[in-house]
Amino acid sequence: MDDSSSFDVVAAEPLDDIMQKIAEHKGCGTSSDGGKASCGSSDGPDDMAPEIWEKVKNHPCYSEEAHHHYARMHVAVAPACNIQCNYCNRKYDCANESRPGVVSEKLTPEQASKKVLAVASTIPQMTVLGIAGPGDPLANPAKTFKTFELISQTAPDIKLCLSTNGLALPDHVDTIAKYNVDHVTITINMVDPEVGAQIYPWIFWNHKRVEGIEAARILTERQMKGLEMLTERGILCKVNSVMIPGINDKHLVEVNKAVKSRGAFLHNIMPLISAPEHGTVFGLNGQRGPSAQELKALQDACEGEMNMMRHCRQCRADAVGLLGEDRSAEFTTDKIMEMEVSYDLESRQAYQNAVEQERLAKVAAKKAEMETLAQEDASDLKILVAVATKGSGRINEHFGHANEFQVYELSSSEGAKFVGHRRVDLYCQGGYGEEDALETVIRAINDCTAVFVAKIGHCPKDTLSAAGIEPIDQYAYEFIEQSAIAYFKDYLARVKSGEIVHVARGDADIRQGAFIEA
Numbered sequence: 283m284d285d286s287s288s289f290d291v292v293a294a295e296p297l298d299d300i301m302q303k304i305a306e307h308k309g310c311g312t313s314s315d316g317g318k319a320s321c322g323s324s325d326g327p328d329d330m331a332p333e334i335w336e337k338v339k340n341h342p343c344y345s346e347e348a349h350h351h352y353a354r355m356h357v358a359v360a361p362a363c364n365i366q367c368n369y370c371n372r373k374y375d376c377a378n379e380s381r382p383g384v385v386s387e388k389l390t391p392e393q394a395s396k397k398v399l400a401v402a403s404t405i406p407q408m409t410v411l412g413i414a415g416p417g418d419p420l421a422n423p424a425k426t427f428k429t430f431e432l433i434s435q436t437a438p439d440i441k442l443c444l445s446t447n448g449l450a451l452p453d454h455v456d457t458i459a460k461y462n463v464d465h466v467t468i469t470i471n472m473v474d475p476e477v478g479a480q481i482y483p484w485i486f487w488n489h490k491r492v493e494g495i496e497a498a499r500i501l502t503e504r505q506m507k508g509l510e511m512l513t514e515r516g517i518l519c520k521v522n523s524v525m526i527p528g529i530n531d532k533h534l535v536e537v538n539k540a541v542k543s544r545g546a547f548l549h550n551i552m553p554l555i556s557a558p559e560h561g562t563v564f565g566l567n568g569q570r571g572p573s574a575q576e577l578k579a580l581q582d583a584c585e586g587e588m589n590m591m592r593h594c595r596q597c598r599a600d601a602v603g604l605l606g607e608d609r610s611a612e613f614t615t616d617k618i619m620e621m622e623v624s625y626d627l628e629s630r631q632a633y634q635n636a637v638e639q640e641r642l643a644k645v646a647a648k649k650a651e652m653e654t655l656a657q658e659d660a661s662d663l664k665i666l667v668a669v670a671t672k673g674s675g676r677i678n679e680h681f682g683h684a685n686e687f688q689v690y691e692l693s694s695s696e697g698a699k700f701v702g703h704r705r706v707d708l709y710c711q712g713g714y715g716e717e718d719a720l721e722t723v724i725r726a727i728n729d730c731t732a733v734f735v736a737k738i739g740h741c742p743k744d745t746l747s748a749a750g751i752e753p754i755d756q757y758a759y760e761f762i763e764q765s766a767i768a769y770f771k772d773y774l775a776r777v778k779s780g781e782i783v784h785v786a787r788g789d790a791d792i793r794q795g796a797f798i799e800a
């Protein structure tokens with residue numbers, strides 16, 4: 283039986299019941315002590331109604347836990363856009379839902395459908411297909427919905443997602459529901475038109491260009507209306523917001539309240555990326571993005587209100603693979619058109635069953651380690667650690683091969699909590715350590731007390747230690763959270779015995795420039 287049968291069950295349930303369950307789930311974000319969220323995007327099946335868990339459990343963007351195991355892909359079938367954002371230059375790329383990087387190829391719906399089958403046959407843990415540009419999917423509705431139609435016929439187990447700026451959303455909600463698009467992301471950067479006018483110079487509305495505060499007013503009204511219409515239909519909504527220091531950073535707390543009250547499931551606050559070479563208005567006028575700690579402070583402040591996504595990679599509009607990796611070069615149009623594709627639902631399901639076993643083992647190991655932490659003397663101390671991983675929730679990447687580090691906050695109360703990731707340039711280039719890259723790595727994880735790796739050479743080890751970041755390779759290939767909690771217990775014991783002195787770390791950089799690969 284294919285996985286889509288679970289969605290039929292959900293669809294058959296009365297809408298009021300589903301909405302009630304979503305509402306109850308949201309409630310857990312505000313009900314715990316001190317207004318602190320008792321759950322977040324790392325939630326498991328015990329934290330939500332089974333129907334909601336079915337929708338998010340193997341969705342790498344809606345579940346932080348799933349993102350270690352399941353992959354997604356975007357197909358670039360939507361080139362046109364109906365608004366202009368000051369952080370976006372589509373000649374370069376669309377920052378609406380992608381990291382700065384060229385969309386290599388635009389696809390027709392037929393090419394996109396073939397590509398999805400090719401990827402799904404090669405990467406059995408690919409569970410989600412998103413349309414996220416490079417423009418706005420709903421400014422290209424014919425191509426977007428044709429793509430969904432073709433894929434739902436040939437690959438019914440794949441979840442369908444789209445990401446939109448929201449301007450055209452109210453006009454397409456019924457079609458979105460008709461094609462069983464279960465997850466919709468709306469990029470909402472403001473609910474105050476005066477703030478909006480600093481982000482959006484114009485929108486294209488009713489066949490003409492509208493500018494300034496009037497444009498922002500129309501946009502925010504349409505976004506709020508579209509969000510309400512989707513949540514009324516039981517479609518899970520994620521809201522993306524770009525944090526732009528000095529423009530909307532403080533205002534995003536208001537945005538968070540506004541979207542929560544309209545039923546959004548998840549809020550994803552992302553850093554502005556504005557390098558001059560991207561050619562965006564913000565990049566060219568020197569608008570800075572937030573530091574790592576500024577971003578974390580805002581995410582922490584909003585977490586008391588609702589579930590926060592902290593693992594978004596601001597992917598390209600043609601990304602393929604696990605979040606944090608990009609396998610799009612393996613699936614260019616030339617290559618996929620030559621591929622013999624046989625879509626084998628059974629072997630995909632068998633592979634995913636094996637993934638679930640690994641995932642259960644990981645959760646059990648974390649739980650067991652957490653129980654021993656609870657027996658230790660409680661401490662208010664919190665530290666961050668960086669982890670080199672290529673997936674499966676394990677410490678399984680060499681320091682020199684990591685192009686990102688995942689960051690976990692360790693505490694007595696929560697054990698190991700995922701709080702973000704930091705992109706870095708590869709340290710190991712052509713077999714040799716690159717000193718300039720090492721400096722950028724240290725700046726990117728400067729707020730971390732330790733870095734967990736599968737392997738590391740003497741030279742970077744010494745440099746990291748000199749910078750106050752402890753390199754840890756003793757947990758190579760073990761589960762991340764279990765290992766991090768074990769390390770934290772040892773860290774607390776060393777502090778308590780006087781063997782080491784706890785030192786508060788400083789801030790860290792979010793990398794702005796282009797990725798440097800070996």
Ligand code: SF4
Nearest residue numbers: 343379594595596597
């Ligand atoms: S941009 Fe963020 S939400 Fe979209 S696929 Fe990438 S990680 Fe998921």
